[in-house]
Structures are given as structure tokens and as C-alpha cells.
Amino acid sequence: xxxxxxxxxxxxxxxxxxxxxxxxxxxxxxxxEETSGTxxxxxxxxxxxVTVYSARAEHLIxxxxxxxxxxxxxxxxxxxxxxxALIARLQTEQDRTPADALLTVDAGNLWHAAEVDMLQPINxxxxxxxxxxxxxxxxxSWAALSIRARxxxxxxARVDPAELSTxxxxxxxxxxxxxxxxxxxKVYNQSLVASMIDALGEERTEDIVSGWVKNLAxxxxxxxxxxxxxxxxxxxxxxxxxxxxxxxxEAENPEIPVALFWPNQEGRGVHINISGMGITRxxxxxxxxxxxxxxxSYEKAQKDFAGLNKEYPVNxxxxxxxxxxxxxxxxxxxxxxxxxxxxxxxxxRLMDRAGYR
Amino acid sequence: xxxxxxxxxxxxVLMCLLVSAxxxxxxxxxxxxxxxxxxxxxxxxxxxxxxxxLILLFGVGIGVSVIGVSLAWLTANxxxxxxxxxxxxxxxxxxxxxxxxxxVTLGIYDFGGIFxxxxxxxxxxxxxxxxxxxxxxxxxxxxxxxxxxxxVRASFIAQGNHLIEVARVLGxxxxxxxxEVSLPAIRPALVAGMSLALMEALADFGAVSIFGxxxxxxxxxxxxxxxxxxxxAAQLSTLLLLFVMxxxxxxxxxxKAIRRQGRTLSRKRELIPLQGSSKWIATSFCSLVFILxxxxxxxxxxxxxxxxxxxxxxxxxxEVIARTxxxxxxxxxxxxxxxxxxxxxxxxxxRRSSAGxxxxxxxxxxxxxxxxxxxxxxxxxALGGLDALIANTGIGAPVLLGSLLGMILAYLIRFFRPGxxxxxxxxxxxxxxxxxxxxxxxxxxxxxFRRLSLPLLLPGVMTGGLLVFVDVIKEMPASLLLRPFGxxxxxxxxxxxxxxxxxxRAALPALALVLVSLLPVVLLIYRSRSSPSGIKHSELxxx
Numbered sequence: 001x002x003x004x005x006x007x008x009x010x011x012x013x014x015x016x017x018x019x020x021x022x023x024x025x026x027x028x029x030x031x032x033e034e035t036s037g038t039x040x041x042x043x044x045x046x047x048x049x050v051t052v053y054s055a056r057a058e059h060l061i062x063x064x065x066x067x068x069x070x071x072x073x074x075x076x077x078x079x080x081x082x083x084x085a086l087i088a089r090l091q092t093e094q095d096r097t098p099a100d101a102l103l104t105v106d107a108g109n110l111w112h113a114a115e116v117d118m119l120q121p122i123n124x125x126x127x128x129x130x131x132x133x134x135x136x137x138x139x140x141s142w143a144a145l146s147i148r149a150r151x152x153x154x155x156x157a158r159v160d161p162a163e164l165s166t167x168x169x170x171x172x173x174x175x176x177x178x179x180x181x182x183x184x185x186k187v188y189n190q191s192l193v194a195s196m197i198d199a200l201g202e203e204r205t206e207d208i209v210s211g212w213v214k215n216l217a218x219x220x221x222x223x224x225x226x227x228x229x230x231x232x233x234x235x236x237x238x239x240x241x242x243x244x245x246x247x248x249x250e251a252e253n254p255e256i257p258v259a260l261f262w263p264n265q266e267g268r269g270v271h272i273n274i275s276g277m278g279i280t281r282x283x284x285x286x287x288x289x290x291x292x293x294x295x296x297s298y299e300k301a302q303k304d305f306a307g308l309n310k311e312y313p314v315n316x317x318x319x320x321x322x323x324x325x326x327x328x329x330x331x332x333x334x335x336x337x338x339x340x341x342x343x344x345x346x347x348x349r350l351m352d353r354a355g356y357r
Numbered sequence: 358x359x360x361x362x363x364x365x366x367x368x369x370v371l372m373c374l375l376v377s378a379x380x381x382x383x384x385x386x387x388x389x390x391x392x393x394x395x396x397x398x399x400x401x402x403x404x405x406x407x408x409x410x411l412i413l414l415f416g417v418g419i420g421v422s423v424i425g426v427s428l429a430w431l432t433a434n435x436x437x438x439x440x441x442x443x444x445x446x447x448x449x450x451x452x453x454x455x456x457x458x459x460x461v462t463l464g465i466y467d468f469g470g471i472f473x474x475x476x477x478x479x480x481x482x483x484x485x486x487x488x489x490x491x492x493x494x495x496x497x498x499x500x501x502x503x504x505x506x507x508x509v510r511a512s513f514i515a516q517g518n519h520l521i522e523v524a525r526v527l528g529x530x531x532x533x534x535x536x537e538v539s540l541p542a543i544r545p546a547l548v549a550g551m552s553l554a555l556m557e558a559l560a561d562f563g564a565v566s567i568f569g570x571x572x573x574x575x576x577x578x579x580x581x582x583x584x585x586x587x588x589x590a591a592q593l594s595t596l597l598l599l600f601v602m603x604x605x606x607x608x609x610x611x612x613k614a615i616r617r618q619g620r621t622l623s624r625k626r627e628l629i630p631l632q633g634s635s636k637w638i639a640t641s642f643c644s645l646v647f648i649l650x651x652x653x654x655x656x657x658x659x660x661x662x663x664x665x666x667x668x669x670x671x672x673x674x675x676e677v678i679a680r681t682x683x684x685x686x687x688x689x690x691x692x693x694x695x696x697x698x699x700x701x702x703x704x705x706x707x708r709r710s711s712a713g714x715x716x717x718x719x720x721x722x723x724x725x726x727x728x729x730x731x732x733x734x735x736x737x738x739a740l741g742g743l744d745a746l747i748a749n750t751g752i753g754a755p756v757l758l759g760s761l762l763g764m765i766l767a768y769l770i771r772f773f774r775p776g777x778x779x780x781x782x783x784x785x786x787x788x789x790x791x792x793x794x795x796x797x798x799x800x801x802x803x804x805x806f807r808r809l810s811l812p813l814l815l816p817g818v819m820t821g822g823l824l825v826f827v828d829v830i831k832e833m834p835a836s837l838l839l840r841p842f843g844x845x846x847x848x849x850x851x852x853x854x855x856x857x858x859x860x861x862r863a864a865l866p867a868l869a870l871v872l873v874s875l876l877p878v879v880l881l882i883y884r885s886r887s888s889p890s891g892i893k894h895s896e897l898x899x900x
Contacts, residue, residue, distance in 0.1 A: 051842070057853045057854070057856060057857050058845075058850075058853050059853065059854070060857075077842045077843070078842070079759075079840065079842055080837075080849075080853060081837045081838055082582065082837075082856075083582075084581055084582045084585065084587075085730070085733075085734075085837065085838050088587055088734060088737070089737060089758075089838065092737055092738055092741035092758070093741060093744075093755075093758060094745070096741075096744055096745070096748055096755045096758075098759065098842075112585050183569055185566070185575075185578075185579065185582075185583065187583070190583065218486045218488075219486065219488060219569055220569060221488075221569065222566060222567050222568070222569050223858040224858060225858040225860065226463075226467065226469075229467070229468060229469035230468045230469070232469060233468040233469045233473070233474075233484070234468075234484070235468045235484050245858060248859075344583075345584060345585075348579075348583050348584060349397055349401075352397065352401035352402065353401060357569070357571065
């Protein structure tokens with residue numbers, strides 16, 4: 001009796017699973033038809049499709065892509081993953097890649113993509129006009145679309161902003177046991193240290209990084225939000241974070257006893273990094289990819305591209321969103337962000353030597 | 358049975374070929390060496406990484422065996438208040454991915470979390486860092502002990518209490534009886550459960566990186582993501598793989614114990630009713646584990662999700678849930694079908710099940726031992742290579758990389774072990790005598806499979822299918838890298854938000870993910886409850 005019941009159940013499971021398999025195959029096929037229709041049908045009424053590999057999270061890009069489609073009729077197909085994985089995939093796929101454009105965060109990653117020859121020149125007057133020189137690759141292989149500032153945060157309860165001056169000064173003894181940092185595994189810190197190597201040389205930089213490590217109140221955190229929360233909770237007094245993480249915490253709690261400080265204003269300025277885009281080496285639709293980058297660099301899209309994540313626009317004609325403007329103006333480190341990529345490997349080795357985990 | 362001998366091996370051969378493709382890609386990287394990176398890793402951190410990895414292995418090994426075996430013993434053999442509830446509830450942590458429990462745990466116990474906030478409001482000054490080795494070991498133990506619990510519990514039940522009774526009659530104390538008789542008898546189950554748990558712990562990157570606890574996988578990721586040396590990352594992972602193989606192999610050598618557990622014919626289980634304080638100790642212990650591993654994390658997720666809970670029912674989100682469910686069901690179905698094919702065909706005559714086929718079935722299961730994303734890279738390289746081949750020979754357009762087929766193949770390679778392991782365990786219920794008897798009665802081939810083997814395998818098949826199902830739902834790196842456009846799963850949605858540090862918003866997909874994988878776990882339990890030993894005598898066909 002029991003065996004009949006069991007077999008009955010088994011059969012049901014099989015039928016349901018088989019239905020799933022069938023549905024999956026069907027939808028996969030219809031997907032394929034959709035894309036192949038657009039690829040090969042020259043006169044079809046189907047919309048054109050541009051394909052993007054993105055390391056920028058979906059909720060930060062989808063609203064813009066939707067708007068782009070609404071305006072131009074060009075559909076944007078995208079997949080998200082880490083930069084390293086997307087670049088490895090481009091390298092594996094070579095000329096068979098469906099990707100027309102690569103969108104990543106951090107100049108180091110774009111620099112690497114160009115290094116392994118996975119990008120081609122953008123060749124767009126519009127981009128040259130909308131994006132300042134120091135935010136574009138010298139060989140035109142990518143252009144920044146938003147700027148992220150990495151700056152000092154401090155506890156308004158326990159720190160007088162007059163105590164603060166530069167990134168380097170955080171290595172000073174007076175910060176002993178008062179500093180919180182994110183781990184050196186994050187590319188943001190690697191780029192920051194790369195900018196210091198460029199400005200100060202390896203030896204000085206290593207001293208400073210060692211000083212930071214000595215001053216840590218607790219082991220490095222796995223993300224910037226935890227740094228801000230630790231300062232708020234009183235574990236430490238100061239730290240280094242990207243401004244938009246602070247923006248998010250501030251939006252949740254406007255009374256947060258933590259504030260931003262713009263360091264190195266007498267010197268080279270605040271360290272900035274970018275998120276940016278390039279056209280892939282083997283793009284099937286380079287002209288559509290170019291159109292997308294152009295569109296993203298215009299005033300209208302710039303506001304949202306940066307604003308969605310409380311970052312800074314690259315287009316000088318566009319102001320940041322009001323809550324970001326409220327943090328005040330600051331002098332930016334004018335180093336070409338490309339240089340950060342070139343120095344990234346040195347920065348990683350240096351941080352390892354200095355014991356910055 | 359007029360099928361050529363070679364054909365029996367076909368399912369296993371195919372599975373081995375499938376697994377060897379990505380492995381080959383990874384081992385191929387040894388053709389050259391980036392000595393600068395190796396030297397740098399060696400000089401700056403290798404000692405710390407190896408030390409931390411060993412802490413993790415020993416900690417989690419001890420943790421899952423102590424918690425898993427003690428809980429299994431209690432629920433399988435004793436009756437105490439809440440016993441019937443804990444019997445199944447203690448399996449539930451299986452549905453929680455390690456990285457989810459990691460970020461939820463930090464959310465509760467870290468500086469800004471509710472735990473320390475309450476402590477401070479009670480006047481406690483000072484802080485403690487929740488990101489310590491103990492917490493990492495605890496988080497991994499909490500999500501991984503169910504593997505041991507599940508397998509050992511089944512083993513205790515199958516064992517019945519007659520062994521214990523004999524030992525007690527011979528004058529052993531309850532504890533002595535437990536250690537001298539019960540424990541050796543559950544060794545195969547314990548080893549199987551522990552090896553699943555330790556492989557996951559060893560390959561984990563998500564949870565340890567949230568805690569900033571650098572293990573061997575950290576070096577793999579560092580080489581790849583930061584130093585852009587995919588080659589070194591692949592080489593490091595092959596070392597990890599060799600280590601796992603060595604452990605599995607030495608375990609096989611050292612245990613001369615009986616691997617096949619005879620099923621007792623008397624199905625009557627008599628639970629030992631716990632008396633006095635011991636019954637409340639048992640209840641408290643089970644409650645504590647359940648609260649810490651399931652209730653507290655779910656509460657924290659609910660607190661985070663409360664303001665955005667309506668997002669759960671948005672059509673777009675429901676679509677993601679449905680898609681995740683479908684992918685998991687599809688993968689589980691395929692793994693189980695292949696596992697059945699491998700067991701019943703390759704081992705159709707138990708006397709012929711040679712050391713060779715056991716070795717190759719271990720080989721086919723190796724995908725589980727690699728860090729997910731490294732295996733994903735291996736699979737990507739293999740699929741990409743095949744695509745290039747297809748394109749070059751002009752047979753057609755490249756189809757594999759970024760296709761549903763590629764994604765499913767990846768799940769198959771990665772999760773063959775849990776599925777096959779469970780089916781194989783179920784298969785041990787199949788005595789050679791049964792097969793011989795059915796042969797004597799003229800029932801062979803498909804008939805024998807349908808009427809004898811399949812019903813006997815069914816409990817194992819269900820367990821295997823559900824384990825794979827849950828594993829696929831929790832899987833992240835391979836899905837990320839290999840999915841077709843638009844095929845986001847819940848784990849991918851989760852990744853998108855956690856990678857941006859959006860912990861609270863990530864709670865929504867995390868909650869959905871846990872709920873979706875809870876469903877089959879509950880189903881699994883109802884199955885195992887309706888036939889507690891895995892097989893009932895009455896399930897044998899009348900023929």
C-alpha cells in the first residue's frame with residue numbers, strides 16, 4: 001500500500017519537474033528567438049538591442065536603461081557580476097561575446113580591461129565634450145560616468161574638526177586606538193593608497209599605512225557602512241569612507257552624530273574615483289554602445305546616474321543632488337584616474353607589507 | 358540482461374567526463390607560474406591563512422559533530438517535551454545560506470547591532486568585536502550541522518536500539534554503551550555529514566569575508582580579483598582540491614568498518630523517556646540551538662524587511678522567486694535522474710561494484726569541493742572552449758556560455774555529490790539477496806528497477822533531490838557568471854544589494870530565499886517522518 005502511495009508521489013514529482021523542464025526550455029527558446037530576431041532582422045520592427053556587462057549594481061542602472069529605451073527605442077540587455085568575472089568572461093568569449101559595453105566601478109578595473117585589450121576607443125565628440133580629460137583614458141578606451149569621493153568621516157561628539165587635516169595625519173599617534181578602516185581587499189582603498197604612492201612615493205606611503213594600522217581601534221571592516229556604524233556606536237572616532245555610504249546612513253538618520261571632512265584641501269585634494277564605461281573590443285553594435293555612453297554623459301542622465309547613488313556627476317554642467325551639495329564643495333585630487341589603475345598592484349603589495357589586512 | 362558490459366558504466370563515464378572538463382581547465386594553469394605573486398602571498402600572509410583555515414576546519418568539524426550527533430541522538434532515541442517538534446525543526450538551518458547568517462549575525466551582535474545597544478542601555482560600558490574566530494566558527498557550524506544531524510539521525514533510527522540493549526545487558530553504562538556501540542555504528546553517516554560540512558566550510562568565501570576572517574579562499578580571491586591573476590587563483594584552488602581528495606582518500610583507507618549498514622527487520626523503535634531534570638535539559642538544549650540558528654536570524658530579517666515587506670509581492674520579484682524555484686527543481690531533477698542511473702546501472706550487481714567504480718563516483722563528486730566561483734570559472738573556460746570549437750568548425754553559433762544549458766550543467770557538476778550521496782545511501786537498503794531473489798522469480802531489467810529498486814531508493818532519492826534543490830537556491834557565484842540575460846535568481850538579487858552594503862534592503866531577497874528553501878526542507882521532513890528509517894518493510898513489493 002505504502003509503495004503505491006510513494007510511487008504516486010514520485011510520479012507527481014516527476015510530472016511537475018518535467019513540466020518545469022519543458023517550460024524552461026520553451027522560455028529559453030523564445031528568448032533566443034527574440035534576440036536572434038533583432039540581430040538578423042534588418043527591417044524588422046523589433047527594437048535594436050545593446051548589451052552591457054555591468055559591475056554596477058542593477059538598482060543603480062536599470063532606471064537609466066529604462067529611460068534610455070523609452071527615449072531612443074533601443075533595448076538594453078545587461079548582466080551583472082564582479083568586474084574580474086566580467087573581464088574574464090570577455091576574455092573567454094573573445095569575438096563571440098554578446099557584450100557591446102562594459103560598465104564598472106573603479107578606474108583600476110577599467111584600466112585592467114584596457115590592459116588586456118578588451119576595450120576599443122570610444123571615439124565620441126560628445127563624450128570628449130561632456131567628460132573632463134582627467135576622467136577619461138588617454139587612449140580613449142573608457143570614460144567616467146560618475147565620481148565618488150573617498151573622504152574622512154568623524155564623530156561629531158568626540159572629534160573637533162580642527163583636529164583633522166589630511167589622510168596622512170590619521171597615521172599620527174594622537175589617533176591611536178581611534179581609527180576604523182575598511183579592509184585592504186576593497187579596491188577603493190587600493191586606489192586611495194595608489195594615489196598616495198603617486199603623490200608621496202612608496203616609502204612615505206608605507207610609513208603612513210603602517211601608522212594607520214597601528215591606530216586601528218578594531219580589525220578592518222568588510223564594508224564602509226560598518227565603519228560609519230562603528231563611529232556612531234563609539235568604537236572609534238574617525239574613518240575613511242566613500243561619501244555615498246555616509247549619504248545613505250544620513251538619509252536613514254538625519255541626526256546621526258557623524259560628519260564628513262574634506263582632507264588635503266591645502267595640498268592635492270580629496271581622493272576621487274569613478275564608475276565608467278567602455279566599448280568592448282568585439283562589440284557587435286559599437287555604434288549603439290557609443291550612443292548609450294553619449295546619452296549617459298548628457299546633463300539629463302548625469303543627474304540620475306550620479307544621483308541614484310548620491311555620487312558626483314562627471315559632466316561639469318550638472319550639479320549633484322541637493323543632499324550631496326549640502327556636504328559642501330571641495331578640492332579634488334586632479335591625478336588622472338588612469339594612473340590609479342597602473343599603481344594598483346603596487347598599492348596591494350604595499351598594504352600587505354604594512355600589515356593592513 | 359543482454360546489455361553489453363561497457364554500457365553499464367556509461368552514466369558514470371559521462372558524469373566523470375562532465376566534471377573533468379572544468380578540472381582540466383584549472384589544472385592546465387600549472388603550465389606556467391607567476392612566481393612574483395606566489396612569493397608575495399607566501400611572504401605576507403600564507404601562514405595566517407593556513408592557520409585560520411585550520412581553525413575553521415577544526416572548529417567547524419568539532420562543532421557540527423558535537424551539535425549534530427547530540428541532537429540526532431536525542432531526537433532519534435529519546436522522548437522529551439517538544440521532541441516531535443525539534444525532530445524536524447532542527448533541520449531548518451539547512452535553508453539558511455552561510456553568507457546570510459553571517460550578515461544577520463553581525464547585524465545582531467556587532468557594535469551598532471541590537472545586542473550591544475541593549476547592553477549599553479543596561480549600563481554596560483565598552484564594546485566587543487563580534488568579528489572574531491569564534492563567531493565565524495559558530496556561524497558556519499550553525500548552518501552546516503544539519504548535514505550531520507540529518508544523516509546521523511537516519512543512521513541512529515536505522516540502527517534501532519537493540520545494539521544499545523545488548524550492550525546494556527552486558528553491563529555497560531549508558532554512556533559507555535553510547536561510545537562503544539552506537540558511535541562506531543554511525544561512523545559512516547558522521548563521516549559523510551562532516552565531509553559535506555567541511556567541504557562547504559573550506560570553500561566558503563562569502564561568510565568569512567563578511568567577518569574579515571582571512572582563509573585560504575581569501576588568497577584565491579585576492580589573486581584573482583585584486584592581483585588579476587586568474588592563473589594563480591586557479592592554481593591555489595587545485596591545491597585546495599588536492600587537500601580535499603587527500604582527506605577523503607585517507608578516510609577511506611583508515612576506516613575498515615562496515616560501510617553497509619544492515620537494516621534491522623524489526624521496525625519497532627522504542628524511545629527512551631527522559632526523566633526529571635534530564636528531560637528539561639534536553640528541551641533547553643534543543644530550544645537554544647533552534648532559537649540561535651533559526652528564530653533570532655529570522656526575527657532580525659523580519660525587522661529589516663518590515664518597512665519594505667510589500668516588495669515581496671511585486672510581480673517582478675515573484676517572477677524571480679518562480680525562476681529560482683524552477684531552476685532548482687530542474688537541477689534537482691536532473692541530478693537525481695543521473696544519480697539513479699549511476700547507482701542502479703553501474704552498481705546493478707552489488708558484487709560487481711568494484712573499487713574502481715567507487716573511485717570514479719568519488720571523482721564525479723569533486724565539484725562540491727571547490728570554491729563555487731573557481732569552479733564557475735573552470736566551467737566558463739570549458740564552455741567557452743567548446744563554443745569556440747563550435748564556431749570554428751562552422752557547425753553553428755556558439756550556444757553554451759550564457760545559456761540555460763550551461764547554467765544547468767554547472768549545477769550538475771557542482772551539486773552531484775549531495776544528490777548522489779543520498780541516493781547511494783538509500784541504495785544500501787538494497788541487499789544483494791533482494792536482487793537475487795527477484796532474479797530467481799524472473800523479474801529483471803526494467804521490471805526489477807521499477808518494482809524493486811526504485812521503491813527502495815525512493816527515500817534516498819527524495820533526500821538527494823531536496824538537498825540539491827536547496828543548494829541550488831543558495832548558489833551564487835556560478836549563477837552570476839553563467840546565467841542567461843535576465844535570469845537573475847534570488848541569490849543574485851541578494852548579491853547585488855550586499856555588494857553595495859545595502860544590508861537592510863538585502864534582507865528582502867534573503868528572507869524570500871530562506872522561505873523558498875524552507876518549503877522543501879519541511880517536505881523532506883514530512884517524508885522522513887512518515888517513514889522514519891528511510892525504508893519500511895511494507896514498501897517491498899509483494900512480488
